[in-house]
Amino acid sequence: MSHETEETDLAIGQHLRPLLRYGMAGLLLAPGASKFLTYGTSVRFFESLGLPAPSILVPIVGTLELGAAALFLLDRAPRIAALIAVPIMVVAAGTAGPTWQNVGVLAAALVLIALDTPEVRRYT
Numbered sequence: 052m053s054h055e056t057e058e059t060d061l062a063i064g065q066h067l068r069p070l071l072r073y074g075m076a077g078l079l080l081a082p083g084a085s086k087f088l089t090y091g092t093s094v095r096f097f098e099s100l101g102l103p104a105p106s107i108l109v110p111i112v113g114t115l116e117l118g119a120a121a122l123f124l125l126d127r128a129p130r131i132a133a134l135i136a137v138p139i140m141v142v143a144a145g146t147a148g149p150t151w152q153n154v155g156v157l158a159a160a161l162v163l164i165a166l167d168t169p170e171v172r173r174y175t
Contacts, residue, residue: 075133083120084117094109101146112139129163130163140154
């Protein structure tokens with residue numbers, strides 16, 4: 052790869068990385084919080100999807116979503132946050148059906164995993 056191409060890739064990553072982090076944080080905060088604010092409704096929804104142990108699964112997923120959102124917002128371990136989001140979004144798309152939110156977070160998480168390199172982090 053040429054030096055010019057590497058610089059272009061680095062510049063794209065530097066601009067895209069914060070947008071992905073903030074976007075994913077925003078898309079994870081609301082559903083994460085709603086799992087606690089509307090616990091009973093969330094449990095019934097998980098039951099309707101046929102998910103196991105919904106009364107236990109709801110707070111686990113809510114905690115993971117809120118934790119990942121916080122990591123994205125604080126720019127602490129965003130690759131780990133993205134790795135947490137991937138299986139949640141795969142299950143969400145597979146059980147509740149693909150929506151722009153779960154497919155968007157899944158795609159953004161995969162891109163962020165690829166972009167979250169020391170070189171890009173150094174300049175963002």
